[in-house]
Every structure is written in C-alpha cells, then in structure tokens.
Amino acid sequence: MEQNHRLAHASGEPFAHPDQYRRLVGRLVYLSATRPELSYSVHVLAQFLSVPQVSHWDAAIRVLRYLKGSLGQVILLRPTTDLRLTAFCDSDWAACPFNRRSLSGYFVFLGRSPVSWKIKKQPTVATSSSEVEYRSMALTSRDLKWLKMLLFVLGVKHSKPMQLFCDNQSALHIAKNPVFHERMKHIEVDCHFVRDELVNGNISTSYVLMGHQLADILTKALGRQHFDFLLCKLGIRNLHAPT
Incomplete structure (x- = not known):
C-alpha cells in the first residue's frame, strides 16, 4: 500500500465493474490468512466494497503486483525447542x-x-x-x-x-x-x-x-525499507530469492 495514502478521501469516478473489485478483495481476504503483510492493505480495500472508485481498483492492482513479485514468500516455521x-x-x-x-x-x-x-x-x-x-x-x-x-x-x-x-x-x-x-x-x-x-x-x-x-505492519502503510525490515524480523522469507 502506498505510504500516506488518502484512499478514504478519493473523489474520482466510480469503478465500472464493482463486482470484479469485490471478488478480488474477497480472494485477498483468504490469502491474508497465510500472508500477514497483506492484512492492512486488505483491511483498507475492504472498506470500499459498496461503491469502489478507480483509485481503489488501482490500489488493489498494486497489491497484485506485489504478490507477483513475491510468489515464494512464506512464513518460516523454525525447528526449535523454544515454545515460549x-x-x-x-x-x-x-x-x-x-x-x-x-x-x-x-x-x-x-x-x-x-x-x-x-x-x-x-x-x-x-x-x-x-x-x-x-x-x-x-x-x-x-x-x-x-x-x-x-x-x-x-x-x-x-x-x-x-x-x-x-x-x-x-x-x-x-x-x-x-x-x-x-x-x-x-x-x-x-x-x-x-x-x-x-x-x-x-x-x-x-x-x-x-x-x-x-x-x-498491521496498522499502517510503511515505506519499502521499513516494510522489508519488519518482514525479516517476522521470519517471513522468499524461497525464490537468490542465496
């Protein structure tokens, strides 16, 4: 999600295919069950299901571009005896x-x-x-x-x-x-x-x-550097990234 976005105050033209927007956001909701970094974006996009605008659709497409560039990103469950x-x-x-x-x-x-x-x-x-x-x-x-x-x-x-x-x-x-x-x-x-x-x-x-x-990462839109830093701290790794 773009940092300092103002999607709630968007005043552009309505999106011509609102059903398509709703289906996309619905799929992102299920995907956020295993991709926690999407939770904030999905939360924001889901607030405009009734009357989505073009800017909201563009923000949803931005999420899809992020997913396309991080297909191998997963939560790494570490083998450890520390169960605190x-x-x-x-x-x-x-x-x-x-x-x-x-x-x-x-x-x-x-x-x-x-x-x-x-x-x-x-x-x-x-x-x-x-x-x-x-x-x-x-x-x-x-x-x-x-x-x-x-x-x-x-x-x-x-x-x-x-x-x-x-x-x-x-x-x-x-x-x-x-x-x-x-x-x-x-x-x-x-x-x-x-x-x-x-x-x-x-x-x-x-x-x-x-x-x-x-x-x-769950409560606000972050810059790229801080976003990647928190992903690393959360133990989320890209399996397709070069070692």
Missing part, C-alpha cells in the same frame, strides 16, 4: 477518517515463528492514544491466554509469563500501577483484565522501540 509465547501489539489512534475509530493489530509468536495475528477496528472512539494502546493490549492478552490453553491441551506447558511488547510507555505504566486506574474508568474492564493477568503471572509487559514494533 511472545506478542507485539500496536494501534493507530483515530485511523479511520469516517468515524475516527482506532485500529488495533497484534502478532503472537511461538518461539521465533508467527502463529497468530489480527487487525481490527476498535468498536468505540478513543479519546487518547493511551486508551487505544491499552485496549490493544487487552485484545492481545486474550489471544495469548487462549493460545496458552490450546498448547496445554496439546501437551505443551507454558510455566513462564508470556511476554507482551508495546511501544506506548503510558499504557505500560497503567498496566503496572493500579493508581492510574482511577483516571481511566472508561476502559475499566480492559484495565482490570490486563492487570489481573500481570498479577497472576500469566503475562509480563515490556517496552519496544517504535522502529522495532513488529505490529506496525
């Missing part, structure tokens, strides 16, 4: 220009391999970036808890706390210091959920620099 769960969560405050709802995204790793990811528009409008990040932390914590139970059923015990990385220090302080909760009553449920998981030793939170926030 770690997660990176991020959000884009007031990302939607229509209703100013924020966008949350997260990656969950089993060892060094990504096994779960999600991008979701938050159901309510947030009044601060800290609130947005904290809701993203709560969403990620729920998925971590579910994956831990699933691994236990499969015979994999996870005794150590699961690591949750976030690039918002304010949200991390709220999670660790219950005094902050009095100022955040409008997200009290999420506050107490993450706080309880911290107290029970199920998760531990850590700060990660913005440039190394792996979930950025």
Whole structure:
C-alpha cells in the first residue's frame, strides 16, 4: 500500500465493474490468512466494497503486483525447542477518517515463528492514544491466554509469563500501577483484565522501540525499507530469492 495514502478521501469516478473489485478483495481476504503483510492493505480495500472508485481498483492492482513479485514468500516455521509465547501489539489512534475509530493489530509468536495475528477496528472512539494502546493490549492478552490453553491441551506447558511488547510507555505504566486506574474508568474492564493477568503471572509487559514494533505492519502503510525490515524480523522469507 502506498505510504500516506488518502484512499478514504478519493473523489474520482466510480469503478465500472464493482463486482470484479469485490471478488478480488474477497480472494485477498483468504490469502491474508497465510500472508500477514497483506492484512492492512486488505483491511483498507475492504472498506470500499459498496461503491469502489478507480483509485481503489488501482490500489488493489498494486497489491497484485506485489504478490507477483513475491510468489515464494512464506512464513518460516523454525525447528526449535523454544515454545515460549511472545506478542507485539500496536494501534493507530483515530485511523479511520469516517468515524475516527482506532485500529488495533497484534502478532503472537511461538518461539521465533508467527502463529497468530489480527487487525481490527476498535468498536468505540478513543479519546487518547493511551486508551487505544491499552485496549490493544487487552485484545492481545486474550489471544495469548487462549493460545496458552490450546498448547496445554496439546501437551505443551507454558510455566513462564508470556511476554507482551508495546511501544506506548503510558499504557505500560497503567498496566503496572493500579493508581492510574482511577483516571481511566472508561476502559475499566480492559484495565482490570490486563492487570489481573500481570498479577497472576500469566503475562509480563515490556517496552519496544517504535522502529522495532513488529505490529506496525498491521496498522499502517510503511515505506519499502521499513516494510522489508519488519518482514525479516517476522521470519517471513522468499524461497525464490537468490542465496
């Protein structure tokens, strides 16, 4: 997706074949189940299914050109005995220009391999970036808890706390210091959920620099250099690339 795009404010002519656009986006939705780097682009394109414009179709074709140049790109599942769960969560405050709802995204790793990811528009409008990040932390914590139970059923015990990385220090302080909760009553449920998981030793939170926030690839359009850097960090490799 083009960086700093303004597809939501596009005012060009309507696309002549909207059914063709819908079919293409529908196929990209299924493809994003194994190609996480497409998730943000698919999320943006899927918002214009009712009345797509020519600029939206051009953006979809841009995604197809990217796919044509990376046919061998896959998630590399590494053979390792390290089965610890770690997660990176991020959000884009007031990302939607229509209703100013924020966008949350997260990656969950089993060892060094990504096994779960999600991008979701938050159901309510947030009044601060800290609130947005904290809701993203709560969403990620729920998925971590579910994956831990699933691994236990499969015979994999996870005794150590699961690591949750976030690039918002304010949200991390709220999670660790219950005094902050009095100022955040409008997200009290999420506050107490993450706080309880911290107290029970199920998760531990850590700060990660913005440039190394792996979930950025799910919440915003990035430049080519940063996009390729995050792909490498996610363990996504192109099998057809020359060695």
